[in-house]
Amino acid sequence: MNYYEALCYNCKKIFRVYEGSLTYKQFKERSNRIFCCEDCSHKIRMDAIKNFFR
Numbered sequence: 001m002n003y004y005e006a007l008c009y010n011c012k013k014i015f016r017v018y019e020g021s022l023t024y025k026q027f028k029e030r031s032n033r034i035f036c037c038e039d040c041s042h043k044i045r046m047d048a049i050k051n052f053f054r
């Protein structure tokens, strides 16, 4: 399986972006220059939900 290694802007860790995912497509097309790992995107989403209900 093909993958790219990307740097998470949030935790500064290298994570793998596997073929078939949206991030992989963005990475390949360079349409997005900021990437975050699954852990962080999950955390960010949860924080956003928490802020929304505050």
Ligand SMILES: [Zn+2]
Binding pocket: 008, 009, 010, 011, 012, 013, 036, 037, 038, 039, 040, 041
């Ligand atoms: Zn991260």
